[in-house]
Amino acid sequence: MTAGNTGTKIAIVTGGSRGLGRNTVINLARRGVNSLFTYRANRAEADKVVSLVAEAGQKAIALPLDTGKVNTFDAFVEQVRKSLPELGAERFDFLVNNAGTSNHTPFEQTTEEELDGLYNVHFKGVFFLTQKLLPLINDGGRIVNISSGLTRVAFPGSGSYASMKGAVEVLTRYLAKELGPRKIAVNTVAPGAVATDFSGGMVRDNPEINRRVAEATALGRAGVPDDIGPMIASLLSEDNRWVNAQRIEVAGGMVI
Numbered sequence: 001m002t003a004g005n006t007g008t009k010i011a012i013v014t015g016g017s018r019g020l021g022r023n024t025v026i027n028l029a030r031r032g033v034n035s036l037f038t039y040r041a042n043r044a045e046a047d048k049v050v051s052l053v054a055e056a057g058q059k060a061i062a063l064p065l066d067t068g069k070v071n072t073f074d075a076f077v078e079q080v081r082k083s084l085p086e087l088g089a090e091r092f093d094f095l096v097n098n099a100g101t102s103n104h105t106p107f108e109q110t111t112e113e114e115l116d117g118l119y120n121v122h123f124k125g126v127f128f129l130t131q132k133l134l135p136l137i138n139d140g141g142r143i144v145n146i147s148s149g150l151t152r153v154a155f156p157g158s159g160s161y162a163s164m165k166g167a168v169e170v171l172t173r174y175l176a177k178e179l180g181p182r183k184i185a186v187n188t189v190a191p192g193a194v195a196t197d198f199s200g201g202m203v204r205d206n207p208e209i210n211r212r213v214a215e216a217t218a219l220g221r222a223g224v225p226d227d228i229g230p231m232i233a234s235l236l237s238e239d240n241r242w243v244n245a246q247r248i249e250v251a252g253g254m255v256i
């Protein structure tokens with residue numbers, strides 16, 4: 001899928017045991033891509049993803065990682081280095097910075113601890129994990145940073161979360177510029193409201209919220225993981241090799 005490298009491609013996906021990350025890993029497998037993905041605590045769910053990837057004819061390795069703890073990244077990168085040969089390579093091709101936490105605290109009530117937690121996972125973690133993995137990513141590889149439709153449309157209570165995602169969108173453009181000499185393309189994917197367990201399953205499990213999302217969306221429904229994972233897998237493919245430094249919203253036309 002990447003020019004100049006004809007072997008099986010390898011992706012690293014953070015937060016790959018659930019939600020959009022899980023769907024991305026599975027859809028990459030369907031396109032012939034092996035994955036090394038992270039999970040924070042639920043090993044059982046991670047093992048299920050490994051099995052689903054195997055059913056699709058590919059290989060996946062699950063490694064534990066809290067993306068908010070930068071001081072663990074050196075050890076994690078060493079684990080990645082040791083694990084890659086199990087997937088048939090010394091380096092990898094694609095990085096999807098997906099892992100995240102939600103927050104819906106109104107601005108006036110947001111604590112320093114809450115803001116620091118969001119910063120550590122959504123910006124600092126993305127920044128330094130990407131930096132530390134750069135020596136292992138192939139030239140001509142691709143990076144996708146996951147943002148949110150909330151950077152474009154303001155919903156009260158989401159300001160702290162959306163601000164961190166906004167920072168990631170700016171970082172994406174700078175990475176695209178600075179990694180250009182290595183032919184590494186970097187893009188942002190910004191999902192709209194998706195029915196997963198994110199935010200406590202709010203869109204998936206609350207009929208009123210789901211209805212309001214559907215009414216605000218041109219295509220008339222809330223998103224589902226299968227709307228997002230295939231898109232990310234496609235963006236990483238050779239079909240989209242000339243897409244770079246872009247923010248692509250995948251939201252069915254929400255609030256337009």
